[in-house]
Amino acid sequence: MKTKIFTIFFLFYFFHSWASQIDSLETQLKNLTDTARISPLIELCEIYLNNFPDKALKCGNEANELLKSHKISDSRLLKILSLLGMVHRNMGDYPNAMNFYLEEIACAEKMKDREMLAFGYQSLSDIYNCQNDFDQAIENIEKSLDIFEQMHHLQGVAFCYYTLGQISMNKKDYPHALEYHRNALELRKKLNDKNGIASSMMQIGITLQKQDKHTQALLYLREAQVHFEKNNDKKNLIQIWNKLATSYMFLNDLTQAEEMAIQSLNLAELSGIREFSRECTWILTQIHVKQKDFEGAYEFQSLYIAYNDSIQHQETNLQFEKMRSSFEKDKMKIEMQQQLWIRNSFIVGFVLVVIFFIIVLRNNQERKRTNNLLRYQKEEIQSKNEELNIKNQNITASITYAKRIQEAMLPFEEKIAEFLPEFFIFFRPRDIVSGDFYWFQNKNEKIIVAVADCTGHGVPGAFMSMVGNELLNEIVLEKNISEPNLILSELHKGIRYVLKQDVTENRDGMDVVILIIDKKNRIVEYAGAMRPLFFIHDDIVDERKPDRKGIGGFQVSAEQNFEKHIIEIPSQTVFYMFSDGYHDQLGGEAKRKMTNKRFKELLVEIHKKPMYEQKKNLIEFLEHWMGNQKQIDDITIFGIRI
Numbered sequence: 001m002k003t004k005i006f007t008i009f010f011l012f013y014f015f016h017s018w019a020s021q022i023d024s025l026e027t028q029l030k031n032l033t034d035t036a037r038i039s040p041l042i043e044l045c046e047i048y049l050n051n052f053p054d055k056a057l058k059c060g061n062e063a064n065e066l067l068k069s070h071k072i073s074d075s076r077l078l079k080i081l082s083l084l085g086m087v088h089r090n091m092g093d094y095p096n097a098m099n100f101y102l103e104e105i106a107c108a109e110k111m112k113d114r115e116m117l118a119f120g121y122q123s124l125s126d127i128y129n130c131q132n133d134f135d136q137a138i139e140n141i142e143k144s145l146d147i148f149e150q151m152h153h154l155q156g157v158a159f160c161y162y163t164l165g166q167i168s169m170n171k172k173d174y175p176h177a178l179e180y181h182r183n184a185l186e187l188r189k190k191l192n193d194k195n196g197i198a199s200s201m202m203q204i205g206i207t208l209q210k211q212d213k214h215t216q217a218l219l220y221l222r223e224a225q226v227h228f229e230k231n232n233d234k235k236n237l238i239q240i241w242n243k244l245a246t247s248y249m250f251l252n253d254l255t256q257a258e259e260m261a262i263q264s265l266n267l268a269e270l271s272g273i274r275e276f277s278r279e280c281t282w283i284l285t286q287i288h289v290k291q292k293d294f295e296g297a298y299e300f301q302s303l304y305i306a307y308n309d310s311i312q313h314q315e316t317n318l319q320f321e322k323m324r325s326s327f328e329k330d331k332m333k334i335e336m337q338q339q340l341w342i343r344n345s346f347i348v349g350f351v352l353v354v355i356f357f358i359i360v361l362r363n364n365q366e367r368k369r370t371n372n373l374l375r376y377q378k379e380e381i382q383s384k385n386e387e388l389n390i391k392n393q394n395i396t397a398s399i400t401y402a403k404r405i406q407e408a409m410l411p412f413e414e415k416i417a418e419f420l421p422e423f424f425i426f427f428r429p430r431d432i433v434s435g436d437f438y439w440f441q442n443k444n445e446k447i448i449v450a451v452a453d454c455t456g457h458g459v460p461g462a463f464m465s466m467v468g469n470e471l472l473n474e475i476v477l478e479k480n481i482s483e484p485n486l487i488l489s490e491l492h493k494g495i496r497y498v499l500k501q502d503v504t505e506n507r508d509g510m511d512v513v514i515l516i517i518d519k520k521n522r523i524v525e526y527a528g529a530m531r532p533l534f535f536i537h538d539d540i541v542d543e544r545k546p547d548r549k550g551i552g553g554f555q556v557s558a559e560q561n562f563e564k565h566i567i568e569i570p571s572q573t574v575f576y577m578f579s580d581g582y583h584d585q586l587g588g589e590a591k592r593k594m595t596n597k598r599f600k601e602l603l604v605e606i607h608k609k610p611m612y613e614q615k616k617n618l619i620e621f622l623e624h625w626m627g628n629q630k631q632i633d634d635i636t637i638f639g640i641r642i
Contacts (some may be wrong), residue, residue: 041062042079073110081104082119119609138167158184161187195231201224205221214250244257244259249286281300371522388445410437410438423515424612426582427636433458435456436465436634449577450515451636452511453580454510488551495552535573569642575642585624585635
């Protein structure tokens with residue numbers, strides 16, 4: 001309740017003060033004509049820049065047309081070219097943004113304005129960075145840095161360091177990103193540039209987040225938050241609240257995480273910035289999973305998927321529909337004109353030959369016009385396809401961010417190595433995020449390991465994997481259940497309860513294999529739901545069959561019993577737990593499945609090798625087997641030597 005009251009109060013205060021400034025400028029414009037309108041239009045363009053890009057574009061275009069129609073070449077022209085580049089950049093229209101920045105650079109060189117020339121190179125670097133062309137991005141920002149250093153322009157030098165930090169972030173070179181952002185922060189503190197200080201603080205916090213240093217990240221993010229709230233910086237507030245929610249979530253302060261995420265979501269929805277709304281709903285999904293509020297998690301995941309679909313399809317579909325409608329209207333207009341000429345040719349019979357000649361000539365002209373129109377429509381479609389590709393890249397980046405969250409939930413291999421010196425994990429999702437997951441715990445001098453294959457791939461599969469991970473933590477760590485068959489029974493009940501499978505048509509589930517290793521007594525306990533266990537000792541291949549029933553899904557009964565297998569380990573033994581992704585992969589000359597038999601033969605061939613070599617051999621064999629075939633399923637193999 002406090003969060004909602006604060007958000008409403010903040011938004012009321014922000015829009016009241018912001019609207020007053022806009023009203024004043026709009027009133028001025030009503031009483032101004034011609035070139036007198038240029039300066040207020042530039043000022044309005046700058047105000048609208050981060051909040052209402054359509055209005056910013058309208059004001060910027062009018063100012064640009066007035067400047068060029070009167071052949072005015074002064075600092076105002078450079079300013080409006082820069083602003084129009086920013087508007088198109090914020091809208092994701094990188095080709096047009098680049099055109100304005102290149103024009104700004106050319107004009108700055110002609111006017112010998114070195115400061116604006118340096119800013120132009122900075123902006124051009126940012127566009128290349130957004131398109132992952134890091135070489136061009138670095139080349140242009142270094143040109144800008146050279147000019148600013150020669151001018152002793154500390155603010156410009158600071159911004160160059162800031163941009164180099166952003167490029168390093170995109171390259172995932174986090175140590176250098178941190179160094180550049182700290183250099184920028186030091187210069188901005190000397191200049192007492194409060195806005196710049198807040199921006200650098202935020203980027204340092206985000207960089208520390210990428211390195212999983214969330215406690216340190218919070219120190220910087222909170223300082224930036226105070227400044228952005230004081231200055232009503234809506235766009236940066238959406239981002240800073242979003243990033244604060246992420247760090248609070250990783251530090252398990254779920255109350256604060258939820259508060260920050262909801263504030264960010266409310267402001268993002270009010271502002272119509274769907275990309276930030278999508279990020280907020282994904283974070284809120286993770287928070288509710290951690291809170292074991294699976295119903296809330298499911299609701300936010302549905303919102304996340306809806307935002308994804310909306311961002312990917314809505315604007316493109318509207319543009320295609322608009323082009324199609326425009327094309328149909330033009331076509332009808334051409335047909336009506338043709339009919340009119342034919343009718344008139346019959347009325348004016350005494351000049352039949354002349355009229356006939358005119359009709360032929362007119363039809364040729366109309367055909368040319370139609371061809372030109374079709375050519376224009378084709379170019380428009382190609383342009384929209386390029387925009388769609390950029391939007392797909394942004395969606396992929398968001399799902400990649402989701403991958404980091406999923407990877408953070410998986411056990412660290414360093415922790416596993418403390419208890420299992422000889423092991424390997426081959427984990428390869430089919431898509432960016434996975435429906436497979438593996439799980440590990442050491443409890444009461446026993447090692448508990450699980451591999452699970454959830455229904456679906458991509459985002460839906462990843463959601464199921466997070467639910468499964470949280471339920472296993474609850475069963476083993478909170479309920480203290482440590483027998484593999486009982487763990488599977490509890491997991492089955494948990495999945496059915498969370499997904500309400502007694503009262504809905506939901507049939508999602510998972511296939512699971514669980515091992516409990518007692519190294520002291522050299523005993524392994526196994527239970528499997530649709531997933532077998534392979535193990536090899538003294539050159540003998542052995543297998544334990546699973547129960548032919550999965551976890552959740554199509555199982556009608558709310559309770560399921562599973563068989564426990566006890567395996568003694570008289571000599572060195574290698575155990576293999578796996579999902580079905582590897583042996584079901586299509587490939588070979590016949591483009592058929594690898595099969596369990598061929599997979600087992602491969603394990604026999606490599607089982608005596610060191611574990612890291614076994615993983616390498618499995619990867620090499622898979623890639624050779626696949627050839628040019630695509631991966632059809634998520635793949636997980638967990639090998640352990642005892």
